[in-house]
Amino acid sequence: MFGVGLWGLERGTMWRDEAVTFEVAQRSLPEIWRLLHTSDAVHGLYYALMHFVLGGQPGEFALRLPSVCAAAVTAGLVAAIGARLARPRVGLWAGLLYAATPMAGYYAQEGRSYTMVAAGAALATLLLVHAVHAVGGEAHARVRWWFAYGAVVAVTALLHELSILLLLAHGVTLLVSRVPRRVWCGWACAAVAAVLVVLPLVLASQGQSGQVAWLKAPDGDDAEYLLRSFAGPSQLVLAVYLVLAAVALRAPLPRARGSRAATDVAPTRRGGAVSRVSSTRRPGSASSVPPTAREGTASPVSPTREVAAPSRIAAPSRVPPARTGGTAARTSSARWGELSLNAVALPLVLLPPAVLFAVSQHWPLYNARYVLFALAGAPLLAAAGAERIVSYVGLLVGARARVHGGAADRGATTTRKSYRTPGGSATTRGSVTTRGAATNRGAITSRGASTTAGARTTPGALAPKGTATTRGKAATRVGARPYAGALAGVLAVAVAFCWQLPVHRHDRTAGHRPDDPAAMAAVAARVVNPGDAILFLPSAGRRTAQAYPKSFRGVYDVALQTSGPDSGTLYGVEEGPEQLWHRLAFLNRLWVLAEPNALRPDWSPRNPTERAKLAAVQQQFMPQAEFERPGGVLRLYVRQQAEPASASAGTSVGPEYQEYPEYQEYPQPPSPPMGPQNPAQLHFSVP
Numbered sequence: 001m002f003g004v005g006l007w008g009l010e011r012g013t014m015w016r017d018e019a020v021t022f023e024v025a026q027r028s029l030p031e032i033w034r035l036l037h038t039s040d041a042v043h044g045l046y047y048a049l050m051h052f053v054l055g056g057q058p059g060e061f062a063l064r065l066p067s068v069c070a071a072a073v074t075a076g077l078v079a080a081i082g083a084r085l086a087r088p089r090v091g092l093w094a095g096l097l098y099a100a101t102p103m104a105g106y107y108a109q110e111g112r113s114y115t116m117v118a119a120g121a122a123l124a125t126l127l128l129v130h131a132v133h134a135v136g137g138e139a140h141a142r143v144r145w146w147f148a149y150g151a152v153v154a155v156t157a158l159l160h161e162l163s164i165l166l167l168l169a170h171g172v173t174l175l176v177s178r179v180p181r182r183v184w185c186g187w188a189c190a191a192v193a194a195v196l197v198v199l200p201l202v203l204a205s206q207g208q209s210g211q212v213a214w215l216k217a218p219d220g221d222d223a224e225y226l227l228r229s230f231a232g233p234s235q236l237v238l239a240v241y242l243v244l245a246a247v248a249l250r251a252p253l254p255r256a257r258g259s260r261a262a263t264d265v266a267p268t269r270r271g272g273a274v275s276r277v278s279s280t281r282r283p284g285s286a287s288s289v290p291p292t293a294r295e296g297t298a299s300p301v302s303p304t305r306e307v308a309a310p311s312r313i314a315a316p317s318r319v320p321p322a323r324t325g326g327t328a329a330r331t332s333s334a335r336w337g338e339l340s341l342n343a344v345a346l347p348l349v350l351l352p353p354a355v356l357f358a359v360s361q362h363w364p365l366y367n368a369r370y371v372l373f374a375l376a377g378a379p380l381l382a383a384a385g386a387e388r389i390v391s392y393v394g395l396l397v398g399a400r401a402r403v404h405g406g407a408a409d410r411g412a413t414t415t416r417k418s419y420r421t422p423g424g425s426a427t428t429r430g431s432v433t434t435r436g437a438a439t440n441r442g443a444i445t446s447r448g449a450s451t452t453a454g455a456r457t458t459p460g461a462l463a464p465k466g467t468a469t470t471r472g473k474a475a476t477r478v479g480a481r482p483y484a485g486a487l488a489g490v491l492a493v494a495v496a497f498c499w500q501l502p503v504h505r506h507d508r509t510a511g512h513r514p515d516d517p518a519a520m521a522a523v524a525a526r527v528v529n530p531g532d533a534i535l536f537l538p539s540a541g542r543r544t545a546q547a548y549p550k551s552f553r554g555v556y557d558v559a560l561q562t563s564g565p566d567s568g569t570l571y572g573v574e575e576g577p578e579q580l581w582h583r584l585a586f587l588n589r590l591w592v593l594a595e596p597n598a599l600r601p602d603w604s605p606r607n608p609t610e611r612a613k614l615a616a617v618q619q620q621f622m623p624q625a626e627f628e629r630p631g632g633v634l635r636l637y638v639r640q641q642a643e644p645a646s647a648s649a650g651t652s653v654g655p656e657y658q659e660y661p662e663y664q665e666y667p668q669p670p671s672p673p674m675g676p677q678n679p680a681q682l683h684f685s686v687p
Contacts, residue, residue, distance in 0.1 A: 001071050001072040001074070001075035001076075001095075001098070001099035001104070001108070002068060002069070002071075002072040004099055004100075004104075004105050004108065004504070005067070005068030005069075005071050005072065005105065005108035005109060006068060007504075007508065008109070008505075008508030009060070009061060009064055009065075009068065009109055010060045010061055011060070011109075011508065011509070011510050012060075012510065012518055013510045013513075013516050013517060013518030013519065014060060014063070014111065014517060014518065014547055015513035015514055015515050015516070015517065015631075016514065016515050016517060016540075016543055016544075016631065017110075017111075017112055018063060018064075018110065018111040018112065018547075019517055019543045019544065019546065019547035020040075020543055020570060021043075021046075021047070021050060021063065021111045021112060022054070022058065022063055022111065022547055023543065023546040023547055023564070024040070024047050024050075024570070025047055025050035025051050025053070025054045025058075025063075026051075026054055026055075026058060027051070027565050028565075029048065029051060031565045031568070032044070032047050032048060032051060034568030035047075035564075035568050035569065035570065036204070037204075037568065038208075038568055038569050038570075039208055039211060039569065039570050040208070040211070040570065041201060041204045041205050041208055042160060042161055042201065042205050042208075043112075043113060043160075044158075044201075045113075045155075045158045045159055046112070046113035046116065046159055049066070050063075050066070050111075053065070053066055060111075063111035064108075064109055064110065064111050066116070067107065067108050067109065067110055067111060067112070067114075067115040067116070068108050068109070068115075070108075070115040070116045070118070070119040071099075071104055071105075071107070071108035071115045071118070071119070072099075072108075073119045073122075073123075074098065074104070074115065074118045074119040074122045074376065075095045075096075075098045075099045075104070076095060077119065077122035077123055077125075077126055077376075078091075078094050078095050078098045078122055078376050078379060078380065079091040079092055079094055079095025079096075080126055081094070081122070081125055081126050081129065081344065081376070081380060082094035082095070082341065082380055082383055082384075084126065084129055084130075085129065085253075085339060085340065085341040085344060085380075086253050086341050086383075086384060086387060087387070088486075089387070089485065089486035089489060090253075090341070090383045090384060090386075090387045091383070092486060092489070092490070093379075093382075093383035093386055093387075093486075093489040093490070093493060094379040094380045094382070094383035095379070096489075096490060096493040097378075097379035097382055097383060097493055097496075098375070098376065098379045100493055100496055100497040100500070101230070101232065101375065101378075101379070102229075102232070102233060102500055102503045102504055102507060103229040103230065103368075103372070103375060104118075104372075104375060105504055105507060106507045107369060107372055109507070109508065112369075113159045113160055114160070114369050114370075114372045114373075115372070116159050117156055117159050117160045117163045117372065117373050118372050118373040118375065118376065120152055120153075120155060120156030120159060120163070120373070121156055121163060121166050121348075121373035121374075121376065122373075122376045123152050124149055124152045124153045124156060124166060124170075125166075125170070125344060125348065125376065127145060127148050127149040127152060128149055128170055128173070128187075128339075128344075129339055129344065130145050131145035131146050131149055131183075131186060131187070132174070132177075132179060132183055132338070132339055133338070133339070142182075142186060143186075145186075146186040146187070146189065146190045147190070149187075149190045150189070150190030150191070150193045150194050151194075153166065153167065153190065153191070153194040154193070154194040154197040154198060156373075157194060157197070157198040157201075158197070158198060158201060160370070161198060161201055161202055161205060162352075162356065162365065162370050162371075163373055164194070164195065164198055165351070165352040165355055165356065165371075166348075166352065166373065167191050167194070167195075168347075168351050168352070168355060169347040169348045169350075169351045169352060169374075170187070170191075170347075171187070171191075172347040172351060173339065173343050173344050173347050173348075174187060176343050176347075177338065177339050177340070177343050212364070212365065215360070215364040215365060215366065215367060216364055217360055217361050217362075217364050217366075218357050218360050218361075218364075218366045222357075222366065222368070223357070225368060226353060226368050226371070229368055229375075230349065230374075230375055230378045231245075231378060231382075232496070232500060233500070233503055234499055234500050234503070236499065237496050237499060237500060240496075241378070241382050243385070244381070244382040244383075244384075244385030244386050244389070245378070245381040245382055245385055246385070247384075247385035247388050247389060248341075248342060248381045248382070248384035248385035248388065249342060249346070249381070251388050252340060252341070252342045252384070253340065253341050253342070253384055253387065253388070341380060341381075341384050342381070342384065344377075344380070345376075345377040345378075345380035345381045345384070346377065346381065347377075348374055348376060348377035348380075349374050349375070349376075349377030349378050349381065350374075350377075351374075352371050352373070352374045353371045353374055356370065356371060383489075386489055386492070390485040390488065390489065391485075393485075394485060510630075511630065513630075514630075514631055515630050515631020515632060516629055516630040516631055517543070517544040517547055517548065517631070517632075518548065519629040519630065520544050520593070520627075520629045520631070520632045520634060521544055521545075521547070521548035521551035521552070522551065523627045523629060523634055524544075524545075524551045524552055524591075524593070524634060525550070525551035525552075527627070527634075527636075528551075528552070528555055528591055528634075529554075530553065530554025530555065531554060531555070531556060532555055532556065532589065532591055533555070533556045533558050533587050533589065533590050533591065534552070534555050534556065534557060534558065534590070534591040534592070534593060535558050535559060535590055535591070535592045535593070535613060535617070536557070536559065536571075536592075536593050536594075537592055537593070537594040537595070537598045537610070537613050537614065537617070538595065538598055538605060538607070538610050538613075539559070539571045539572070539574055539609075539610070540570075540571055540595065541593045541594065541595050541598075541632065542557075542560075542564075542571045542572065543570075543571065544593065544632065545557075545593075546564065546571075555591075558580070558583050558584065558587070558590070559574040559575055559580055559583075559609065559613065560572050560573075560574060560575075561573050561574055561575045574609050575609065576608070576609060577608050577609055577611070577612035580609060580612050580613065580616070581612060581616060584616050584620065587639070588638065588639050589636065589637070589638055589639075590617070590621055590636075590637045590638075591634065591635070591636055591637075592617060592634070592635045592636075592637055593632060593633075593634050594632065594633050594634075594635065595631070595632055595633075596631065596632065596633070598614075599633060617637060620639060620640060621637035621638060621639055621640060622637060622638060622639075622640050623635050623636070623637055624636050624637065624638050
């Protein structure tokens with residue numbers, strides 16, 4: 001994930017939200033604290049962290065590097081969750097799938113807090129798994145796990161308050177897992193503590209809800225976009241992803257216990273479960289020797305038959321029966337109160353987006369980047385489905401190998417000579433020992449004797465020269481099979497990444513972002529001269545000048561009264577309508593940097609100063625030249641009147657506009673009636 005994030009990290013531009021991060025993070029901590037009282041309180045902790053990151057050498061690389069590191073950490077945590085709840089290769093596949101998802105790579109290269117929130121959510125989920133499985137341990141160990149869980153949830157919610165929905169997903173996980181009361185008590189204490197920590201932030205952000213007034217109620221298109229973002233925008237990758245998730249839900253992996261996997265559950269012909277666990281009795285004891293060996297007889301058994309050996313499974317635990325045609329899954333016995341992979345991944349990927357969708361129908365708060373932390377559940381489900389499919393394939397291959405091995409053993413030599421062992425049992429040249437059978441201490445196997453996979457030779461047993469055991473060859477094949485399956489999964493993820501490579505490339509271009517302030521700043525540096533007057537419409541357009549101040553050095557910001565750092569605001573405090581009209585009355589030329597929505601005929605701002613800007617530009621000036629770039633338009637306006645309002649305007653005339661081939665000449669509109677266009681002008685005396 002780290003390599004994917006570093007690929008194309010510097011695009012030469014910052015889109016508007018990154019520009020805000022870049023400018024705010026370079027303010028002092030007291031200035032950032034003042035800002036949080038007026039706007040962007042939800043990002044306060046992130047701005048404070050980025051203040052120390054950008055304190056050395058600010059730039060695009062330093063701005064986005066924390067997001068890349070957070071995305072890499074998230075991929076590792078997803079892998080750890082999969083390995084903890086299933087097996088290592090499931091975790092490996094899940095982590096690689098997360099790194100290969102275009103949505104993860106997109107936000108890994110964005111200077112905002114969303115990848116940090118995703119990392120915190122993944123860490124909290126892993127701590128939840130450890131806390132639940134530590135319920136039987138010492139009391140201080142349980143308290144330590146729950147304390148860490150609550151602290152991580154609180155910090156994650158402080159990075160973005162909507163991530164508190166993670167608690168809802170974890171609550172459903174505990175509910176479907178039927179955890180004991182002790183787990184509920186620990187989780188409730190940690191959750192309540194985290195909510196109390198975040199509550200002041202929630203109350204403060206209520207007064208700043210106008211910053212998300214641009215959000216709309218989500219619909220079906222938003223749901224489809226989120227699905228493709230989680231599973232992959234490509235049709236083929238999306239189909240495979242959904243199939244794997246369906247397989248995981250149809251045949252869930254057994255629950256994992258607090259300890260490592262101890263059994264290997266394999267299906268039988270009738271669908272029953274056979275536990276391939278060797279006896280824990282002392283070698284040579286009566287209970288550890290099969291009945292045939294204790295009776296002193298040697299009876300060849302077909303190598304295709306499996307004999308279940310005694311297991312060390314405790315009485316309260318039980319091995320879940322496998323489905324008919326099920327697969328082997330190395331995991332410990334399952335019981336209620338333990339977490340399964342599906343119980344963790346499914347609520348995580350579904351509940352936060354679903355709840356935010358429902359709430360946003362009445363109070364629009366939804367945006368896909370706000371639920372990035374839920375993405376971690378999708379690769380876990382896909383990896384679990386892949387584990388089931390690979391296990392099915394391995395079962396078929398193993399059964400076929402046993403059938404061929406049995407046919408070869410049936411053609412082997414028959415009994416020719418017997419040897420008496422010290423314990424009284426006899427082994428015969430060419431005989432076959434069944435799975436789980438054990439010879440007595442000191443027993444000697446004759447030359448050419450063979451044992452099937454699973455046969456146990458007690459300590460001291462000697463095999464004469466030339467002995468060929470089927471177990472050694474089978475063990476080699478079985479030992480290599482998991483690595484072959486893991487490698488096949490890694491190659492499949494690599495193929496999926498290559499298939500979506502055009503999407504990754506497009507995400508790393510400046511055109512894929514909502515706007516391109518760097519392009520607009522480059523135009524301004526070329527055509528706007530020092531001393532020229534400029535008007536930002538609306539005031540949020542000033543972030544381009546804040547992110548690239550060199551391009552606007554020496555220009556006259558007509559509407560600005562107090563800068564953002566001095567006023568404790570994002571874009572500064574502007575003059576009132578009357579003072580703005582007074583300033584504009586002495587200008588003959590005016591540059592206007594407008595956002596696309598400000599140029600629509602139906603745009604009607606609520607702010608009086610914004611309305612005054614729009615009215616003054618439309619009534620007193622006419623457009624003469626225009627530069628359009630993604631996310632904004634830079635226009636040159638000249639006064640409509642034949643005589644300038646004042647000969648002492650103090651603005652530079654600038655070069656002839658014919659020098660700029662990009663200028664678009666506008667036709668001359670009819671002259672408006674003479675006289676003041678606003679009642680406020682009646683109070684002005686022109687010197």
